[in-house]
Amino acid sequence: MKIALTGASGFIGGHIRRRFNCIVIKRYDDAAAISEKLSGVDCLINLAGAPIIRRWTKGYKKILWDSRIETAKKLSEAIKRLTTPSPHTQIPFFISVSAIGIYPDGIPCDEGCHNTSNDFLGRLCKAWEQEAMKADCPIAIFRLGMVLGRDGGALGRMLPIFRLGLGGQIGNGSMITSWIHIDDLIDAMLFIADNRIQGIFNGVSPNPVTNREFTKILAKKLKRPMFFPVPQSAVRLLFGEGATAITSSKEVYPKRLIEKGFTFNFPNLDMALDDLL
Secondary structure (H helix, E strand, O other), rough: OOOOEEEEOOOOHHHHHHHHHOEOOOOOOOHHHHHHHHOOEEEEEEEOOOOOOOOOHHHHHHHHHHHHHHHHHHHHHHHHHHOOOOOOOOOOOOEEEEHHHOOOOOOOOOOOOOOOOOOOOHHHHHHHHHHOOOEEEEOEEEEEEEEOOOOHHHHHHHHHHHOOOOOOEEEEOOOOOOOHHHHHHHHHHHHHHHHOOEEEEEOOOOOEHHHHHHHOOOOHOOOOOOOEEHHHHHHHHHHHHHHHHHHHHOOEOOHHHOOOOOOOOOOOHHHHHHHHO
């Protein structure tokens, strides 16, 4: 499969590039340049977006917004240009990521959940998806949970703290963490692209866990003690409004992936951490 990729320098993009020889779309490429790069491409994967886990100042919120919405606009325009010379031009299957932050806190959600969170992250995800869906091509949206991999990502940020024996749950640890192994995520994207299945897909494992369970399992795998709970107020002090991305409780299930026949190699956290650690 010939793949074109935005966000190639990021955590997920780096893993995809290790597995495939991808055409890289640069941040500064305009729609015309992107359209040229898409010639003959089977699948376009859009991973572009500034990191969420930061302090959300007014200026950084604009960066978060523009890095997603403006990229989606350029890609849509580039795809439309492909159809202009000839209606028989090969149109790539388009996978654009979003996040489970679109869902409200505290209720179980699969792709049939139409309620959305009314905070900044929820509005960002909704606008992000709407812009991507303007592309004139077959499209799948992957709403990502916490993606776990060997180098980088959420697990990469946690490991140094836990290896020092300083890891602990956040608050009372009751918030739900919906996660996925990086290999399962990439395999799921390829499965959907190969079969050209359109629509919304939750990029999460079938077995979300509480924050307390997550930290307990991780500490046990590393043979380290769990430290004192980290107060949510401390997370808010450090990240401000951006703490929402860390302290929210998202119980999300990949119903459509399972219905379409995708099989997870790492369906539970024990198996995922055994492989990654």
